[in-house]
Amino acid sequence: MATELLRVQDIAAEVQEKNLLEHINLVINEGEIHVLMGPNGAGKSTLGNVIMGHPSYHISHGSVRFLGEDITKMTPDKRARKGLFLSFQNPEEVPGVSLENFLRTAKSAIKGEEENVFVFNLALKKLMKTLDMDPSYADRQLNVGFSGGEKKKSEILQMLALEPRLAILDETDSGLDIDAVRIVSQGIKAFHNKSNALLIITHNTKILENITPDFVHILVKGRLVAQGDASLIRTIEQKGYAPFFETQEMLS
Amino acid sequence: MSKKKTKLEEMDFSRYDFRNREDPAYKVSNGLTKEIVSSISQEKHDPSWMLDFRLHCLEIYDHLKLPSWGPSLKELSLDEIATYVKPRTTMKDSWEEVPLQIKDTFERLGIPQAERESLAGVGAQYDSEVVYHNMQKEVSEQGVIYTDMESALTEHEDMVKKYFMKLVPPFDHKFAALHGAVWSGGSFVYVPEGIHVKAPLQSYFRLNAAGAGQFEHTLIILAPGSSLHFIEGCSAPKYNVLNLHAGCVELYVGEGARLRYSTIENWSKNMMNLNTKRAKVERNGTIEWVSGSFGSHISMLYPSSLLVGEGAHSQYTGITFAGKGQILDTGAKVIHSAPNTTSSISTKSISKNGGVSITRSQVSVAAKAFGVKSTVSCESLMLDSLSRSDTIPAMDIKNDQADIGHEARIGRISDQAIYYLMTRGIGEKDARTLIVRGFADPIAKELPMEYAVEMNNLINLEMEGSIG
Numbered sequence: 001m002a003t004e005l006l007r008v009q010d011i012a013a014e015v016q017e018k019n020l021l022e023h024i025n026l027v028i029n030e031g032e033i034h035v036l037m038g039p040n041g042a043g044k045s046t047l048g049n050v051i052m053g054h055p056s057y058h059i060s061h062g063s064v065r066f067l068g069e070d071i072t073k074m075t076p077d078k079r080a081r082k083g084l085f086l087s088f089q090n091p092e093e094v095p096g097v098s099l100e101n102f103l104r105t106a107k108s109a110i111k112g113e114e115e116n117v118f119v120f121n122l123a124l125k126k127l128m129k130t131l132d133m134d135p136s137y138a139d140r141q142l143n144v145g146f147s148g149g150e151k152k153k154s155e156i157l158q159m160l161a162l163e164p165r166l167a168i169l170d171e172t173d174s175g176l177d178i179d180a181v182r183i184v185s186q187g188i189k190a191f192h193n194k195s196n197a198l199l200i201i202t203h204n205t206k207i208l209e210n211i212t213p214d215f216v217h218i219l220v221k222g223r224l225v226a227q228g229d230a231s232l233i234r235t236i237e238q239k240g241y242a243p244f245f246e247t248q249e250m251l252s
Numbered sequence: 253m254s255k256k257k258t259k260l261e262e263m264d265f266s267r268y269d270f271r272n273r274e275d276p277a278y279k280v281s282n283g284l285t286k287e288i289v290s291s292i293s294q295e296k297h298d299p300s301w302m303l304d305f306r307l308h309c310l311e312i313y314d315h316l317k318l319p320s321w322g323p324s325l326k327e328l329s330l331d332e333i334a335t336y337v338k339p340r341t342t343m344k345d346s347w348e349e350v351p352l353q354i355k356d357t358f359e360r361l362g363i364p365q366a367e368r369e370s371l372a373g374v375g376a377q378y379d380s381e382v383v384y385h386n387m388q389k390e391v392s393e394q395g396v397i398y399t400d401m402e403s404a405l406t407e408h409e410d411m412v413k414k415y416f417m418k419l420v421p422p423f424d425h426k427f428a429a430l431h432g433a434v435w436s437g438g439s440f441v442y443v444p445e446g447i448h449v450k451a452p453l454q455s456y457f458r459l460n461a462a463g464a465g466q467f468e469h470t471l472i473i474l475a476p477g478s479s480l481h482f483i484e485g486c487s488a489p490k491y492n493v494l495n496l497h498a499g500c501v502e503l504y505v506g507e508g509a510r511l512r513y514s515t516i517e518n519w520s521k522n523m524m525n526l527n528t529k530r531a532k533v534e535r536n537g538t539i540e541w542v543s544g545s546f547g548s549h550i551s552m553l554y555p556s557s558l559l560v561g562e563g564a565h566s567q568y569t570g571i572t573f574a575g576k577g578q579i580l581d582t583g584a585k586v587i588h589s590a591p592n593t594t595s596s597i598s599t600k601s602i603s604k605n606g607g608v609s610i611t612r613s614q615v616s617v618a619a620k621a622f623g624v625k626s627t628v629s630c631e632s633l634m635l636d637s638l639s640r641s642d643t644i645p646a647m648d649i650k651n652d653q654a655d656i657g658h659e660a661r662i663g664r665i666s667d668q669a670i671y672y673l674m675t676r677g678i679g680e681k682d683a684r685t686l687i688v689r690g691f692a693d694p695i696a697k698e699l700p701m702e703y704a705v706e707m708n709n710l711i712n713l714e715m716e717g718s719i720g
Contacts, residue, residue: 052675055667080677092672096690105686106676141690158676 083165309432404440438468535561574607583612604635
């Protein structure tokens with residue numbers, strides 16, 4: 001029986017007293033790939049950030065558990081050290097800090113011991129090769145002057161290097177050309193195994209051509225309105241999100 | 253703020269903050285009088301022209317007013333400062349001969365080790381006098397002179413007479429006059445024509461006595477076509493009374509010569525650092541200033557470059573880190589008085605815990621200095637809402653064929669960037685440190701290796717103290 005990684009239980013989240021999420025329930029087990037879809041502004045990124053522990057969101061109800069432990073009040077760095085990962089749509093630029101230095105610092109923090117500089121360098125170069133990244137990127141300042149595609153690849157590289165138990169990918173496919181989408185989905189495939197899991201947040205279906213999810217969730221106006229298997233994606237491709245708005249209205 | 257924080261703040265400068273029992277061979281009484289200046293001169297066996305010069309400077313000092321701009325210097329009273337404290341030793345050229353307590357001081361500051369590993373020569377001053385000076389034999393065989401100012405005054409009197417306080421004349425400002433009256437110690441360097449000194453020379457200035465002043469004079473002369481990297485370091489233990497540092501640096505860069513002058517300043521936070529540094533650069537010569545200001549209570553320091561020969565170049569790279577109770581008023585000045593001269597000023601300042609960091613830049617272009625190019629870039633990072641940061645640029649361009657650029661940026665650490673690093677497992681404190689280090693990185697790259705490491709350590713220590 002697969003171990004439960006994440007359990008989101010009846011979460012309500014708000015920012016400045018504005019409700020963004022309500023009655024969210026979500027369970028993710030080892031080995032699973034989940035997809036979270038929904039129209040723009042539905043709250044998909046918010047849910048990713050709430051699971052990761054963004055300090056701006058206030059959890060007014062419910063709990064988040066990871067590997068059985070209540071992490072609702074835990075800071076993001078502690079969640080990351082437990083095995084959570086969130087890839088960003090538009091990651092922050094950090095001038096003067098090289099990608100490699102940053103990633104080695106992160107890896108050391110997660111492992112709880114200093115990474116060997118030489119060993120890490122070799123491992124990183126290898127991972128960069130699988131993502132078709134120029135090795136010189138390791139010395140570049142973190143995300144500074146990276147193109148959209150380079151930023152996304154850098155996020156996937158970080159996922160591969162940090163080896164989280166659960167990776168949440170927020171719109172990692174948006175704004176990418178066909179080749180980049182292919183490389184990113186190769187990265188996802190390289191990452192996925194029986195003891196980890198993925199939650200892929202997206203609002204288009206291109207990236208899912210290469211990946212078969214176990215579960216698909218539909219988020220509309222801050223509520224999960226439908227859950228199904230991969231076939232749900234076809235429904236959305238054909239009918240859009242319109243039918244789900246009705247469900248959302250019924251629920252609220 | 254918690255108790256823990258106080259403890260960390262005291263730890264901040266622990267590497268520099270250790271005192272030796274005061275045991276001077278001679279110490280003048282506090283204050284500044286004709287008698288005190290005369291007794292310093294006598295103690296130092298000055299030639300008579302130097303005594304006359306000192307007394308002349310004292311008269312100028314008495315006539316000049318405190319600067320009307322910049323941070324207030326009202327709390328400084330010369331009546332409470334001993335301007336000359338002579339250590340109980342003479343200058344040695346072997347560490348073995350330096351008295352144990354003083355030798356230990358410089359050991360703890362890592363000076364003899366740096367000398368063995370990466371320097372061509374070292375000078376070390378303790379309070380008012382230089383206690384150690386040595387240079388590699390190969391370098392002295394090239395004709396390079398590197399010694400204390402006192403020895404230079406006897407051994408190279410003509411050169412000293414020709415250059416001493418000509419670039420920074422005593423009437424320049426009140427503390428230049430004070431310096432002229434009570435100067436003691438410092439280094440003299442002469443590099444002959446065409447000679448390239450491969451490893452850096454370093455002079456270190458340590459002020460151990462409480463309520464004392466340090467007034468070292470650094471005079472560097474580069475003959476045409478020569479090059480040198482000179483490093484200046486300074487520190488002091490912390491006391492509850494004010495200390496004063498009013499040093500003077502005069503750099504003469506000959507035709508086609510190249511001088512890099514690096515400073516890492518770690519004065520304790522009871523220091524008034526009112527230092528004057530100036531370089532005169534001849535045709536196609538280059539002066540590169542690299543300056544890190546971390547310590548002192550109040551600093552006023554604006555290294556100036558006079559570009560007097562066609563094609564001369566000046567580059568200033570500076571970083572300041574102003575913490576609690578500190579006002580670091582720094583910057584750079586360039587005077588383009590010859591055609592086709594170029595300059596760049598690049599500064600980064602960090603302020604936290606109520607620290608004030610002020611960056612001034614001044615670029616002047618003379619009427620007939622055509623074809624001048626100059627760029628000024630000042631960036632500031634404030635780590636909390638208590639702290640302050642100001643950028644004050646000034647430009648005086650007297651012809652219309654100059655290419656001048658200026659940019660200034662003042663910002664705070666982005667919460668989003670901290671969150672981003674935290675989602676990768678990095679704790680909040682480490683995330684802030686990483687961001688601040690990244691901000692300082694372009695400057696750290698300019699510093700000699702061991703100083704770059706030291707600057708990173710300082711940022712670590714400063715950051716530990718800053719998390720409330």
